[in-house]
Amino acid sequence: MHQLAAPAFAEIEIKKSRFLGQLYPLHSRTEARDRLSQIRAAHPNAVHVCWALVCAGESGLDDDGEPSGTAAKPMYNVLVHKEVTNVLAVVVRYWGGIKLGAGGLTRAYGQAISEAFKMAELIAVETMADIHITVNFADETHARRTLDKYAAQVTDVHYADMVQMAVRLKEKQIDALIIELTEQLKGQVTISTL
Known part of the structure; x- marks a missing residue:
């Protein structure tokens, strides 16, 4: 399109x-x-x-x-x-x-x-997608830096046992972001698509 x-x-x-x-x-x-x-x-x-x-x-x-x-x-x-x-x-x-x-x-x-x-x-036309990312408090800054690299927009943040972020980014970048975050945070991240 x-x-x-x-x-x-x-x-x-x-x-x-x-x-x-x-x-x-x-x-x-x-x-x-x-x-x-x-x-x-x-x-x-x-x-x-x-x-x-x-x-x-x-x-x-x-x-x-x-x-x-x-x-x-x-x-x-x-x-x-x-x-x-x-x-x-x-x-x-x-x-x-x-x-x-x-x-x-x-x-x-x-x-x-x-x-x-x-x-x-x-x-x-670049299709956008929404995902949820959950990280430890200590990893939030690192995760946000990586999100910035992908020009991903944090649309909502919820602080509970962990940091839960709703994120919007270009659909074609989701796989690369997941791989990079998982490697950088040594698997201490949960990512789900909506």
Whole structure:
């Protein structure tokens, strides 16, 4: 899975209609709503502002008056094909006076987003994971230094018979962290994944 490093834009013209393809990195439906308000304000003469959102648990589509399935769905299909997340795809359409038909619209909206992707820089999404680490009091400082080395974030600490830490880090680093902590603390550590 990937996400955008920065916004990307492209413009195509089909039978005198202009299609402005736009891609924005974001992380919520609220951010998308704000961005769409800005875009509509910047393009008061556009006939349609269609969009597709792919975001963790908050996806959405809007044909904005175009025939159902001819605008947002082809845009969404491009996002799925490119395997991106946390992205808002927008196409602003300026009417050129010639009807394109359902097939023409579908191709135009999908192509506008595909062209914007040619300008986009994609970065890999790193999956985070939560683990629990339990160490002796005397080993806490050493464990924290090792966690810092892996840029792991301690999200909670509980002091009882031993020190129990809830930790968040990149999923791909868990195995290396477990090996290093186990060796350094001579096995005096308990690590469990959630």
